[in-house]
Amino acid sequence: MSTKTSGKSFIEKARRAQIMQTTIEAICDLGYAQASIGQIAKRAGVSKGVITYHFPSKDELMQKIVEELYLKGASFMSEIATESTAANMLRRYIETNLEFILAHKNHVAAVAEIVMNFRDEEGRLIYHKPADNSIYVPIIEILHWGQEDGSFRPILPSSAQVLAMTIRSAIDLASQQLVANPDFNIQEYAKELIQLFEAATGKPPI
Template identity: 50%
Template sequence: MKTNKPSQTKEGAAADRTRKAQILRVAIETIATLGYAQASVGQIAARAGISKGVITYHFASKDEIMEQIVKEVYEAAVRFMQPIIERETVPVAVLRAYIESNLAFMAANRDHIVALTEIVGNAREPDGRPKFADSSDDSILQPVVEILRWGEQTGEFKAFSDFSARVAAITLRSAIDGVAYRLAADPNLDVAGFARELAELFLAAVRRPAWETETESKERG
């Protein structure tokens, strides 16, 4: 059970942040190595060289540790990807950057990604529902849909209905997320090569057909 903390000095607060970061780092390593089910608070404490009491001082439960890991991995991914994507100025390049930066983050943070897939795949609410995999939450699809709509407006991508844009976004996200599971099974996976191939495949699928462009040019001429 998480205890009430006394008021702290700045030095004490900094030490607390350092300790929490250590616990989360070791928790990620433990989950990536042993799997979600075996990554108990006791295992995390033993690997960190601290007592279980130190962990429960900072985190009320294993669930709270898992929630913090999910939050931190997603936030770290955004920090990694955003500047790469924002350097690009046209839809084709932005979509390629979105795909390749997603996978580059995975390659650079394998333990984080393996731990994330373990948590998302196994954590449950008391009624048995997945704790993190909410199929009704389309927020992760929205960036892809927006890029596709932008490319449609510029003429680089084909026309999409609301339904087909959502299908395309789900397909791409499923392919990207699938790499995380492959990476867990194969530490030597060529993620950079996978990213290049996935980008080419998806761009080929969403680009405006050449015959449409040629027909439009002839009609204008």
Template identity: 30%
Template sequence: MATKRPGGAPTLTEQARRAQLMTTTIELVADKGYAGASLGAIAAAAGITKAAVLYHFPSKDLLVHAAYEQVLAALTGAVAAAVEAADAADGPAAYVRAMIGHLRDHPRHTRMIVEAMSRGGADYAPEVRWGPLARIIDGAAEARGAENVDSRTLAIVVGGAIDSIVSERLHDPDYDTERAAERLAELVESALTP
């Protein structure tokens, strides 16, 4: 087995292997749960030895955490891009559509997030979840001239609605999340209409 370069950045080959291992981990955790994604199962799915997995990630927990962080980065990147592309007044609706759309289009990412949260691996202060949306709501309220908008409560309610819509899709693949996202966006719009 190759050795890591002391103090150096990972080689392109190492970066590619780490990416492969994270993708494989996301797939296994989504399909079989945390318990079903053993280091041996991850290694077998990646076509390498368990020792090779441990070369890149010293433990299963660190590998799963890295995969979870990759999923979150993809989600937040997609949502941020949609919000940035929208006018401030339309930011909350863009957030709702992008969040639900991304999770609909990446069901394994959704299951990875659910699994991490159910294991306590998604430990964060609640404001980390509702804070960004509350700031987007504040910007929309200002752009629309809407006063007395309780952005914190609205962000918490919208976040819960998004969770419920995404959860319903996991249980019923035929559930129309695009339509649900539009209805939720309309509700948010009405709350921001002066």
């Protein structure tokens, strides 16, 4: 009895993973609006009923894809906290974000599509909230720490916000480039980005 239960659980998990991966590929190829349950089922080689058995609605499927990426990202980024200086932490923040994007480029691109298109019943975007600056908080904290440990030049709070927004935007742009341009060299991009922001945050020579 326990073997059957375990087997069923394993099969269901594998099927859910397959559906989610197929959905990610459909969104990347067709865009959010055209990635319907029917299209996903066709690509997965199953009936629409199989999709809705595991994910009762497209909304729930989209939510799970977003949640899975955030969980993967949190695990991937945990090593940043081990750095001993703010300068090293900023470098690792940029490197690790870009490494994660490279390792999950289709998933990242699909989530970007979901964020910009997934709406509630009243037509409001669920994930894209322009006034929410929480994504910049970790970078701002690194910048503040860098002034305390002497790694960085003095940075005003308003300037820290600008730097954080610029760093985050430069990182997010990489995912678009990876999908659109097969020749995009993300390692070289990371190297140049690190040099750019080290110059922007470092102390001027005496």
